[in-house]
Amino acid sequence: MELTIKENIVLEEKVYSAVLDGGPAVYVLPREGYNKKYAIFSTHFGSIDNTFRAAGDGEEKMTLPDGVAHFLEHKLFDDEEGNIFDRFAAYGASPNAFTSFTHTTYLFSCTDFFLENFRLLLDFVQTPYFTEESVAKEQGIIQQEIRMYEDNPEWRVFFNLLKALYEKHPVRNDIAGTVESISRITKDILYQCYNTFYHPRNMALFVIGNVSPQEIVNEVAESISRRTFPPFSEMNRIYPKEKAAVNEKKIVEKLAVSQPVFNLGFKDTYTYMEGQQLLFRELITELLLEMIFGRSEKLYTRLYEEGLIDEHFFSEYTAELSYGYTLLGGRTKDPERLHEELLAGIRGIKKEGLKRDSFERHKRKLRGEFLRSFNSLEFIANNYLAYRFRKIDFFEVIDVLEKIRLEDLQKRLDEHLIEDLHAISIVYPFQ
Amino acid sequence: MISLESKTLSKKINIHLLPTRKFKTVLVSVFLHQTLEKDLASQTALLPAVLERGTREYPSFRDLKIKLEELYGAELRADVLKKGERHILSFSLEVINDKFAPGENLLQQGLSMLKNLIGDPFLENGVFKREYVQQEKEQLVKEIQGLINDKVNYALESCVQEMCSGERFGVFKYGSIEDLEPISPESLYSYYRELLRNNPIDVFVVGEIEPDKTFALVQDIFDFPRDAGRGDLPPVEVYRIPKEVRFKEEFLPVTQGKLTLGYRINTSYRDDDYVDMLLYNGILGGFPHSKLFQNVREKASLAYYAFSRLEKHKGIQLIGSGIEAENYERALEIIQEQVEELKKGNITHEEMEYTKRGLISQYSIIGDSPYSLVSFFLDGLISQRETDVEYFIGRIQDIKEADVIEASRKVCLDTIYFLCPEDRKGGIQ
Incomplete structure (x- = not known):
């Protein structure tokens, strides 16, 4: 796999990149002398992507309950044996994830066992496992996350402002949704979103630290080759037409x-x-x-x-x-x-x-x-x-x-x- | 690992250099140590805010900012830290490496501003400017009152204040409104002169530096009079067995309850078995694989967050979790069960190993950030335990399960604090 090298002389940084055939774009920035290695795997799917036509022509337009992207982020940490925190812990890594308006990111940082951790990241993000029970269990946890934000004045004042600015654009909705909206999320909805938005072509990886770019790209290529994906069609994200004026003063x-x-x-x-x-x-x-x-x-x-x-x-x-x-x-x-x-x-x-x-x-x-x-x-x-x-x-x-x-x-x-x-x-x- | 080159000036000023080419910036941190004491805390806390308002050369905040922006957005800050029962004035300067700004001499210019900030404040009639002191008193009152806006921290701080109400550690980092009231420009200025003259000072410089040149540049900051008279600051009080568990609940118009438990760990950073306690805390609530996260969140779905953390100098452990008020008893029970499990020695091989690896990772990355390097060495100085990261990594590797159980026996519950939604009044006992 051929790597492209881009150097920025002012920043004194070099980024190695590769776009794999049918797979995600991969970027590596080697930093010698650092112990920490940090890797992120992101999909271009955030809280505002709540209305879309799923992959394939003629599919019907679907609208999600608020908070699905975030809910999916939580549930991807599950697998058949439980949750994957333990497996990162076995390699001394610290995993995490976050969901923004526009994308969802999975990450870990570690000092040792980089390749083991990196494989784990590639695997768990590409292996959805949702059950009705685990969805129900997560509702309690996310409910408390929502409650925490309800008591956070900076958060409240910000989302109220977005509601004042926007009449229809989904940026006006809380990223985690509401206690009501998350109660409507089912495992089928999660699978549907997963299959649409977690296509490797909609995703990208970035790795930084004392690592080898070639080794990383090989790992990603190997991981992609073990899986089959439907042909990729740029999913049809639909945003309602937003007026120029503000919604409320x-x-x-x-x-x-x-x-x-x-x-x-x-x-x-x-x-x-x-x-x-x-x-x-x-x-x-x-x-x-x-x-x-x-x-x-x-x-x-x-x-x-x-x-x-x-x-x-x-x-x-x-x-x-x-x-x-x-x-x-x-x-x-x-x-x-x-x-x-x-x-x-x-x-x-x-x-x-x-x-x-x-x-x-x-x-x-x-x-x-x-x-x-x-x-x-x-x-x-x-x-x-x-x-x-x-x-x-x-x-x-x-x-x-x-x-x-x-x-x-x-x-x-x-x-x-x-x-x-x-x-x-x-x-x-x-x- | 980056090694420390230290030099002590005749005037009780220690300079520590950490030369490294890893970073894009040079960081200079000056710490002026004071003891944390109710009568002094408000003055100490007010000082950085007043000093940041202007110097003789740059008489206003705006003049200072303009100059800093010309130095490519250099950071120059004065702040106050609470570490154990020390209340530390911290002054820091961070500039980008000179090579990124050809023709400039950012470090030298920045250091001269730092010198201004510490030793040459803007004065009026020989004391701090009246308006500056008055305005900063008002801002500090708002900062003290504003603690309540952040409910997670408010609950932790309230637990500490209840638990340590009779101790120096119970004093809030920003002091209190009543103690702030009587401070005048005269009293504050003479307090500051005293501090500068007598109290211990530590300086750290991290980045691409030439040691000899840097020692000389840094020495030049301290051209004000210093006495070597006053002795060391009093040590932190650590060891305490509570006679009974204290309960406190507070009602606020919030939606989520915040449960906080304060424990005495009877171990301080300077103790040999501090590392055992690190492992104890890690297994209990330092990681996603820990007992608290796994049981309170993953198994019982009661909370989004459930953690434990140590105040390393004071020897206190805090457990925090945000829950529905109606789940108070269940959450409390599960949390206390986890503590008991540890005391009984119910620790799996995985919990031991994973926690060791997690902690070792945390120590291994200290050298990857200039701020964590400085903070690590400062902790060592405060507790007179000057050691390196490798020492901790080595010790963590050697810990046995029995050491953790031994450590767990020293842990005593002191205070349970519950921040309760107002509409649940009367709902819990």
Whole structure:
């Protein structure tokens, strides 16, 4: 099997890759001198993929109860003998998994017995074993996971904001679903989703650590060759048509918190983008947010000194294939005033224009932070695949960042941060 | 493994270098040790926040941030740590390697900012600026009150505060609102001068560095007056057999109950059998293969999380789990059964081996992160057990089942704390 090598001179990193015939894309980043080895196996199937036409033409459109992708993630850890935690434990590995809006990732980290652990990862992700009993048992566990999040104010305020921004897009639904929706999940639904979305062509692997790329690719090839798969058809994910306007202006809830928790979101005007174009949009928006709300900007200092925000205040942009939004948030003593101040801050920037020195400085900062995060093996692996599902080469962040001009941000400011397209969400304390 | 090169300056300042080419950054951490004490805690906790507001050269937070962004987003932070009964001021600087920013001298410039942050704060009339102190007091009050927002941690901290109410360890990391109240710019500044003058200081530098040059650069940070007068900080109190188990329940408008059990393990990090206790904790609740995860979650489906963890310096073990309030008794019973199983020696060969391998993996990867390296060596300094990772790995390999059972005999239940949904009031005893 021929390996492709891609080197990034700035990052001083080399990625080896191979796309196996009918199989998943495999990426390996060797890091000598590290004891930790980290491997992830991801499928492009997340909580938003809840309506689709299953493999094969003419299949009927099916809509899933909320929380199936996450439920499936939990159940894949089972096999006929119980759960596979013990088998990883036998090799000193630490396995885990997570489900996001857009993908599901299985992983382990270890220091010894890498190949044994890697085979185990390949095996358990490719061997579904669901029974009615084990599905029922998992409902109790996931119910408690949902309850835990129900008591988490940051989580609640965020999902309420998404519900305010989106009328129909499934990003508005909790990733784990609700206690009610998971009670409707059956083993048949799990198998159906598994067969549709866990096709090797919809999946990818990333391995990082002191490992041999060739050995890894051989293992994957061997594992794929032992199995048969139906011919792959790009599954037909169906997202409802989402209106441009926000769904609701404001959603309010009460929880046991010390002071109000606040989120403000701008819904992006939707145009399908992928690859470098999408990466460019992501980076210019992040830079723009830094230039308005960053810690070195006057607005931050003023709001902080007035006690309207604290050091937990944040701003971020999410750029996905089927949606995008800007999110601002934090704890505040006065959400109504903070709301006004943030909008006034944006109006002020629009009037004054963006400043070149601030632009250059924030660009430098993003570059340095990107390099700094390359100390973390998990950061590299997780992002590499998350970006790949959006057809972005993660290592291009550095080059694309350099191409950004101040005019790009000015344009983005006018087209994205539009008052009519924002919504807020507040969690108030009980009186 | 990366080895430590240490040097002690005449003024009770220890500098530890960890030269390695593994990382893309250089990390410099300065630790100023203080004892954890109710009367001091609020002042100690307030200091990093006030210091971060400005220095003589960079008088505002914004000036500092602008300079740091110019240094390619260098991280410069002041923070407070609670480790056992030590309350440690931590100052850290992380810059990307100079080779990534040709023509710059990031480490040198960063170190000069670190020096500013520690030794040259922004002053007004010879003390901390009044507004800075006032604003940070208000922010710290909110931080103390805000603990309740994170229910998982709130339940663990509440259990600790109940269990150690008469001990120094029971003092919250951020102090208390009542002790914060009387702090003035004058009192806080003179407290800080005292600390800088007298208390032990440890410095770590991890990354691609030239040792001799770095020693010189780091020494330059400490050009303020130091006394060698004051002795060592008091040791942590560890050993205690509770007379009876304490119960506390608290009602809040939440949906999930949080059950927390606090145990005295009567073993501290500096004790020889600490490693046996590590294994005990690992078998009980440190991993997915552990008794708690397997029995509370996988078999009984009562919880999403069920774990045990050690506070290594204080010698406390906490067990935490999020459950339906109506399952309180069942969950408590299953948890206590698991502890009993260990005491009875019902440990399988697999549990022993898997836990050993899991722990060895954890120790083996310490060298893969600059922050975990620093944290590991700092733990060693605090407990005067300066050893390396290989020592722990060797010891873990040699542990026998009998050692774990022996360790389990020292474990005593002290406190059961239950955070209960309000609508279940009266439902549990």
